[in-house]
Amino acid sequence: VQLQASGGGMVQAGGSLRLSCTASGRTFGSYVMGWFRQAPGQEREFVSGISESGSNTIYAESVKGRFTISRDNAKNAVYLEMNSLKPEDAAVYYCAAGQYWRYSRVSRKYDYWGQGTLVTVSS
Numbered sequence: 001v002q003l004q005a006s007g008g009g010m011v012q013a014g015g016s017l018r019l020s021c022t023a024s025g026r027t028f029g030s031y032v033m034g035w036f037r038q039a040p041g042q043e044r045e046f047v048s049g050i051s052e053s054g055s056n057t058i059y060a061e062s063v064k065g066r067f068t069i070s071r072d073n074a075k076n077a078v079y080l081e082m083n084s085l086k087p088e089d090a091a092v093y094y095c096a097a098g099q100y101w102r103y104s105r106v107s108r109k110y111d112y113w114g115q116g117t118l119v120t121v122s123s
Contacts, residue, residue: 001023001024001111002024002112003096004022004115005020005094005114006021006022008092009118009119010120011121013085013087013123016081017119019082019095019117020078022076023078029053030099031099031112032097032098032101033049033069033071033097033098034110035093035094037089037091037094038092039090042091045060046106046107047059047060047080049069049101049105050070050071051101051104053073054073056101060105066082066085080093087122089121090119091118092116092117092118093116093117093118093119095114096111096112096114097110098111099111
């Protein structure tokens, strides 16, 4: 599976962005998908995950209520709608594909990673 993330950019605090991640291959619907982010000098952290069918979602406490993850298996795509952005949301955002919903918060449990897309939030 090859993943391509896009949609990053610069936005003012309080603004919104929608990240997209498209996947190659015909098995996209069999993967748990996750979004992670990494700010300069910090470790990569979990942001959100979605189960294979999209029926289950999970969020980091820091983004709950502001971010929404969704997927369209017919388009081999997963999305992250980010609202009410804060300066602390600034990071490189990565999408990832894995096999285990119970480990959806754990980055090392993901098998495939996109290249990342940069989100900058100005105060």
